[in-house]
Amino acid sequence: MSNYHIKNLEEYFQIYRKSVRNPELFWEEIAEEHFVWRKRWNNILSWDFEKPEVKWFEGAQLNITENCIDRHLTKYSDKTAILFEPNSVDEPAQHITYKQLYAQVNKMSNVLKLQGVKKGDRVCIYLPMIPELAYAVLACARIGAIHSVVFAGFSSTALATRINDCDASVVITADGSYRGAKSIDLKSIVDEALNDCPGVKSVLVAERTGGKMNLVSDRDHLLAPLMKGASEECAIEVMDAEDPLFILYTSGSTGKPKGMVHSCAGYMVYTAYTFKNIFQYREDDVYWCTADIGWITGHSYILYGPLANGATTVMFEGVPSYPDYGRFWEVVEKHKITQFYTAPTAIRALAKEPLELVEKYDLSSLKVLGSVGEPINEEAWHWYNNNVGKKESPIVDTWWQTETGGIMISPIPYSTPTKPTFATLPFIGVQPALMDENGKEIKGNQVEGRLCIKFPWPSIARTIWGNHERYRETYFSAYKNMYFTGDGASRDAVGYYRITGRVDDVIIVSGHNLGTAPIEDAINEHQGVAESAIVGFPHDIKGNALFGYVILKEEANSRDQDELRIEINRLISEKIGPIAKLDKIVFVPGLPKTRSGKIMRRILRKIASNDVSNLGDVSTLLNPDVVEQIRKIVGV
Numbered sequence: 001m002s003n004y005h006i007k008n009l010e011e012y013f014q015i016y017r018k019s020v021r022n023p024e025l026f027w028e029e030i031a032e033e034h035f036v037w038r039k040r041w042n043n044i045l046s047w048d049f050e051k052p053e054v055k056w057f058e059g060a061q062l063n064i065t066e067n068c069i070d071r072h073l074t075k076y077s078d079k080t081a082i083l084f085e086p087n088s089v090d091e092p093a094q095h096i097t098y099k100q101l102y103a104q105v106n107k108m109s110n111v112l113k114l115q116g117v118k119k120g121d122r123v124c125i126y127l128p129m130i131p132e133l134a135y136a137v138l139a140c141a142r143i144g145a146i147h148s149v150v151f152a153g154f155s156s157t158a159l160a161t162r163i164n165d166c167d168a169s170v171v172i173t174a175d176g177s178y179r180g181a182k183s184i185d186l187k188s189i190v191d192e193a194l195n196d197c198p199g200v201k202s203v204l205v206a207e208r209t210g211g212k213m214n215l216v217s218d219r220d221h222l223l224a225p226l227m228k229g230a231s232e233e234c235a236i237e238v239m240d241a242e243d244p245l246f247i248l249y250t251s252g253s254t255g256k257p258k259g260m261v262h263s264c265a266g267y268m269v270y271t272a273y274t275f276k277n278i279f280q281y282r283e284d285d286v287y288w289c290t291a292d293i294g295w296i297t298g299h300s301y302i303l304y305g306p307l308a309n310g311a312t313t314v315m316f317e318g319v320p321s322y323p324d325y326g327r328f329w330e331v332v333e334k335h336k337i338t339q340f341y342t343a344p345t346a347i348r349a350l351a352k353e354p355l356e357l358v359e360k361y362d363l364s365s366l367k368v369l370g371s372v373g374e375p376i377n378e379e380a381w382h383w384y385n386n387n388v389g390k391k392e393s394p395i396v397d398t399w400w401q402t403e404t405g406g407i408m409i410s411p412i413p414y415s416t417p418t419k420p421t422f423a424t425l426p427f428i429g430v431q432p433a434l435m436d437e438n439g440k441e442i443k444g445n446q447v448e449g450r451l452c453i454k455f456p457w458p459s460i461a462r463t464i465w466g467n468h469e470r471y472r473e474t475y476f477s478a479y480k481n482m483y484f485t486g487d488g489a490s491r492d493a494v495g496y497y498r499i500t501g502r503v504d505d506v507i508i509v510s511g512h513n514l515g516t517a518p519i520e521d522a523i524n525e526h527q528g529v530a531e532s533a534i535v536g537f538p539h540d541i542k543g544n545a546l547f548g549y550v551i552l553k554e555e556a557n558s559r560d561q562d563e564l565r566i567e568i569n570r571l572i573s574e575k576i577g578p579i580a581k582l583d584k585i586v587f588v589p590g591l592p593k594t595r596s597g598k599i600m601r602r603i604l605r606k607i608a609s610n611d612v613s614n615l616g617d618v619s620t621l622l623n624p625d626v627v628e629q630i631r632k633i634v635g636v
């Protein structure tokens with residue numbers, strides 16, 4: 001039996017037990033047999049969740065790109081590493097082989113070096129899903145620069161905040177991006193952001209849409225001519241196991257976004273190992289994850305995990321609705337996709353469309369279907385299973401987080417029997433616990449609580465960039481000696497986990513995590529707004545949508561409400577991005593508050609969800625009458 005490739009349920013249990021009984025020994029064996037190291041570790045694991053501090057493979061040296069690219073050149077030189085599927089159906093797909101990937105990444109590495117980028121410097125990547133994005137990420141990793149990819153749907157303000165937080169000196173972007181029938185002018189968003197980013201010394205611009213753009217002399221450089229002149233060889237920077245590999249921002253329930261820091265060795269080992277098993281990747285498979293590389297799913301399961309296994313991984317530039325809602329299935333047929341990994345929000349959107357759009361295509365190449373980002377509801381699960389998987393491809397409902405780096409709870413396909421809406425069993429090495437509100441672990445089955453993890457796994461984020469105290473406070477202070485996920489979960493009679501959703505003020509809209517506080521801050525910047533509160537409410541396609549309760553200042557009370565709504569949403573788009581726009585906005589005279597002044601979001605959530613049967617006792621509120629008034633305005 002190979003511990004690296006789990007083939008049935010019995011093996012899963014056996015390997016799981018081993019991984020928990022002696023985690024050090026277990027991960028050492030995986031690390032030793034399946035990766036290239038420049039120097040061996042002195043110590044496999046040291047950890048302390050109080051400090052908190054976690055170190056894996058300390059003393060080891062490596063470079064993740066040597067593992068993701070160089071070592072495959074002997075066997076897979078002409079194998080497709082990245083299969084690029086453009087937005088337009090008229091543009092041919094590009095098969096980028098491992099040999100070509102090696103050359104392009106090295107060229108980009110040399111370009112970055114020429115810009116003065118050194119080990120440890122931060123490089124912000126704000127690119128659409130084009131091959132240059134993959135090259136940029138891997139080039140940073142190759143020369144030891146810390147990449148911070150910002151999803152290209154974020155606004156200039158959001159981009160500036162992230163650039164400044166990590167003090168990036170270089171930005172890599174494009175003239176524009178294609179999203180279905182639209183094209184978006186990315187460069188001018190960057191230009192606007194950079195008005196507030198004095199630390200950025202150079203901007204590298206890939207040309208994709210060919211739109212007009214303004215190049216600032218001494219700062220902006222077209223990427224293509226620089227790449228053309230650069231050498232195809234670039235030696236790796238030898239990295240320490242615990243050196244940071246990248247920063248990726250995620251929303252918190254309060255304050256500015258958290259720059260989660262992932263390190264080189266543990267992240268590599270865990271993403272590679274989870275990829276191999278959770279997608280049961282075999283040599284000739286063509287794997288497709290539809291996420292954007294701007295999110296953790298794209299980092300771990302479009303780039304690093306698949307490439308570390310010598311896989312063929314698809315990068316899709318477009319959207320599921322263009323040129324029509326059959327696009328995903330057209331791509332599956334065209335490239336004979338074997339593993340398909342997407343988000344429940346996409347599944348729900350596609351399920352609303354005529355079934356012919358799925359049935360038209362030959363999906364028989366599919367072997368594994370994945371879901372990630374939010375709980376998948378039963379209806380969507382069955383639609384996916386019946387119409388896409390034809391009841392033959394197991395669905396892996398994978399639970400994890402930006403902070404965990406890799407998948408934590410998931411079935412192993414063809415081994416773990418699946419159950420709709422259940423992420424099922426912990427992955428190898430993962431030790432979950434359900435906690436009650438008093439900080440006690442809830443043992444046994446058929447229970448529900450707050451989901452924590454008791455023991456470190458190799459790809460746990462090591463800190464929040466520039467704010468270790470916030471890292472401690474957010475993840476390690478709620479429960480002693482536990483990593484707290486922020487999610488609620490239940491465990492059924494056989495020990496399967498079902499994630500019930502966030503228990504903090506993060507709302508997941510179309511799979512994107514949005515903190516309520518930054519949105520409220522954006523709204524409150526409107527001249528006419530006195531105060532606001534955001535809650536989530538169920539939405540057929542997005543999972544959750546945002547509902548805003550807004551108190552206007554006296555002088556704005558006479559203004560046209562629809563106009564105000566437009567202005568508020570425009571502000572949110574500018575400050576955060578269109579993904580954070582509110583579906584509903586109501587103007588209210590007050591917000592229900594506790595005597596200590598805390599907004600009772602529970603009540604606001606119930607009203608927004610049209611579920612007022614059980615509002616609880618409101619008489620202890622500071623302002624109990626406001627509940628009735630709000631109900632009248634909302635009409636529930």
Ligand code: WTA
Binds near residue numbers: 374487
């Ligand atoms: C939620 C995405 C239910 C959860 C990889 C988590 C899920 C947050 C699932 C992290 C799932 C992710 N079932 N909920 N299979 N996967 N979530 O950081 O609330 O973008 O805490 O990472 O998404 O989102 P993030």
